[in-house]
Amino acid sequence: MTLNRRDFIKTSVGAAGLAATAGLAGCATTRSGSSGPKVVVVGAGFGGATFSRYIKLWAPQAQVTLIEPNAHFTSCPFSNTVLAGINKMEDISLPYDYLKKIVDNFVPDTVTAIDTTKQTVTTAGGKTFAYDKLVLAGGIELLFDKVQGYDAETRKTIKHAWKASADQTGVLRQQLEAMPDGGTFVMSVPMSPYRCPPGPYERACMVASYFKRAKPKSKVIVLDGNPDIASKKGLFLAAWKKHFGYGTDNSMIDYRPNNMPRAVDAKAMKVSTEFDDVKGDVINVVPPMRAAAVCGMAGVRDGNNGNWCTIDYLTFESKVVKNVHILGDSALTNFPKSGSVANNTGKMCAYALSEQFAGRPADPAPVVTNTCYSGTGMGTAFHVATVFRWNDEKKSLVPPKDANGVSAEESEIEMAYMESWAKNVWADTLGLPVNYAYTAKG
């Protein structure tokens, strides 16, 4: 008989896995076959892909099905460099080929229904998957109907580019390239909490850097729904002043807080706030957002007026539905909605579930970190870095003393680190080999 390595792992470790899983209430007898607990992961972004890779490392007996509609991974972190003209879409696009070899079943499909009583997930392709543990890592759902006029026709012209893709980030870059010198780029910042808190302010830098190089008479108008710059405020203000004349009559950036876009008009090319109408040659409105649609299907959007998902910090299990775990931007936590957090909390959830599968409780006092770089488009970058540790009084993960902070100032070395971060987090998330040929640059 021939037995490949994968079958060997499945059969030999699977038996141990089954014994360990017997401790999981109700699951083992009805759902787990002879080959370990069934784990269904929805979404192969930073959270879902990382979780899948690490649960196979730390609990190889788990039978992992990963459901993802996109043919390849496109990185939101670093996508603002495409708007600056530093990288192209292909540079921030990476293959799922390595991940496909790691998980037991990679399903290129879209989830259409979740039954949390029967513990099944159904896809558009008509397949149904039973689970012992469901991991929802679907990112965000954009709420276009919260902005008047942001219909399907308008969306052909006005892009959000808050989920990176050729049709969003790629088209927005083409629009910026086609804009004449002296034109106006109008962009918006959604109300907190939103995906990637520093992202909009970095976008203002990146587009202004492109204008400075190629179209110096052009302007960036930032319409911020928040009362102030929501992340790395001092560093962004310093960068805007240093590179783009912010605070002078010739500023390339016009920042307007408390300016929530209420309506968009693609024919008149204008954005309306409560105060006035703002005309632009290129318009980029990020609508309000909430936890991914799959979280709605599972009934786990219980927090923040039904928009986000509350979780148990030790396991990332939903507070309202058992055996459903929520990763990344969909979760309502103390952590910023960053790629680094999605990646690291993917590992944290894999750690907790691997302990449970081995018949042990999840670590009662875990530690997890975030490091998030923002680029200026001018060869420099800066960071925010935080360690979160379990705090028994608060029943939450919070930064210990002096374990949270930002750069003293922007620097070239941090731009090199930002580029290195991107390559390492892509490798860590997607299982890319050490010699993978990246093309992205800082």
Next chain:
Amino acid sequence: MKKSLITGLIVAGTLGVALSAHADPRTRFMAANCSYCHGPDGKSRGAIPSLTGLEPGYFVQQMKAFRDGSRPSTVMKKHANGYSDAEFEAMAKYFASIK
């Protein structure tokens, strides 16, 4: 004789695999926390230094130097402030054990 040697090697080999696969799960997870910047298994793909194979004493000394500020850093002071000395030592041993 020959057979027992081969058996011995197989046992040693299996034991080695078992040891790395069953490293203390908490340490393994804490070390994995570093990999989004320092690369999977501490093998960096860019300007950020690799951690794999560093001498454990050096690793611990550098983490303490980041914490007290005697080694200047960008992000590392904040990270160093978040861990105990015992955790530095556990992570140091883990990264040193990776080939």
